[in-house]
Amino acid sequence: MQRIVVATRGSALALSQTSRVMELMQRAAPQYRFDRLVVRTRADLDQSLLGAEEEGAFVRELEFALREGTADMAVHHFKDVPPALLAGLVIPAIPFRGDAREAFVSTRYPHLLSLPNGATIATRGLRRRAQLLAINPTWRFSEVWGSFDRRLLRLKDGTIDGMVLAAYGLDALNYGIKERIPFARMLPAAAQGAIALECREEDRILRDILSSLDEPRVRAVCVAERAFFQGVFGGYRVPAGVHGEILDDRLFLEGLLALPDGSLVHRASIEGPLFAPEILGNRLARAILGAGGLEGLAHRL
Template sequence: MKIVPTQSSPFVIATRESRLAMWQAEHVQALLRNAGYSIELLGMTTKGDQILDRTLAKVGGKGLFVKELELALEEGRADLAVHSLKDVPMELPAGFELACVMEREDPRDAFVSPHHATLADLPQGAVVGTSSLRRQVLLQALRPDLKIEPLRGNLDTRLRKLDEGQYAAIVLAAAGLKRLGLEDRIRHAFEPGEMLPSAGQGALGIEIRAGRDDLKQALAPLAHTPTWLTVTAERAVSRAMGGSCSVPLAAHGRWSGNTLRIDAAWGDVEGKTSLIRATAESDGVSDLASADALGVAVAAKLKAAGARVSTAS
């Protein structure tokens, strides 16, 4: 016999209104409804969705995608917010917490182009679109001749700009394309050895106000411990290096049996220094604290090798 949870009122999920964000919120909504909860959605437009003529590093960082959602939580208009974890700042405001990290989708970056199968096939000096400093430095390391141009907007807008001929190719997160059924747009998925993903890429995180034990109980079955430990270590690397989108930083973890390995890379957007890489692994990562410690250890190796910590807010 299925036990139906008791609720005084429906739980409300705050979400951005882009097609991908709505898919993610509706995915969580369906899982919670299947568990017997009443769930409603609150669609919102964030400043990150509105400011499209400048890179995130120049207008306030990834927090622009979550601040309005957090305000809805604070004011009681919503109970939880579903985020692409790579868009969540490394430090949450006081009174908020990450209550659940779900099983990760493909964490890799995707090469998308209408006429070229791989990055190596692009002609000399071709224009590639991305507004990620991480992708910029990694692309420059692979192909110094390419011209990297800013690319903002939601996933559909970015694909439209590519199809209009503004770029020879663009680089996107494979997870978003797969979630929206656009996997056929992926010409090549970069393996981590080619292009190391960003911290949290491919994972969904659910944010709540601290102290909501009812929500923690509801979300517990959705959590995926291996993913949660992995992204905690990745985010610890980013936090230790300054934790903002102005940091050209990659951090990616993977499990081999009981051993978690974290690889990281830091680059100079001006191209004055080569990529700095670091790695560390541990078979003792069993909780969030030990995962965090592993990430801090990797960051220490980056710093020792010459990587600079960002002072940007």
């Protein structure tokens, strides 16, 4: 039986996602044996890189394994994948997406808005902080880095009042969520909760297998969201959020751009046909950059 090696990070969340992917792969190609290869990324080896939010910190070592032939395919959280893949690599499948919302967890408070003035929230990223400060400018923040399982340990040390994390990760770990924060209150990162499968472009047989798992509607939404992020230089360097959904074969996209202190948050939305998601994301980025007093923000940060 021919063997296909599946590269993944070693966190509890990554292993959970990869197990689900391997089950799908086994059903799609029962003639193959799928073996897991745990790869430690730069972010796993050096936590200081997380503070800098280095692009590709969760991904590049998995891609090197593909390029070197150590692995045949890799499983990524699509949010972590840089816009440019390494040469010779492709993403044939976005097989599923979990809950894209942000989630609030706490051992003290039932929901986000029950936090008092001056409360300390553990979270990371300009995007989350800016949106939280827009809700309550007195809230304070504590840095929290590392894998989901490591971050959740902070809830037990008594130094924080709550934590904001991606809901999809908590769901994968079967961790109790106090509140799933509605999109009207907080927008997520582009492609948050979506899983991307990557392989070598030249491996036509594996590409065909992976392509059979692709969900075109999920891919279209993620492509639009990522195009918006690129259009505003979004992600870690700029407080930007975005969420898309498909209704009646139309793609609806909402995005935001904010000042880091939350004093100004501008939202805009757009809709268009499913066949041009990248164009739609770019159009929304251009519209939001020129509105709400935020023009030039992305270039200044």
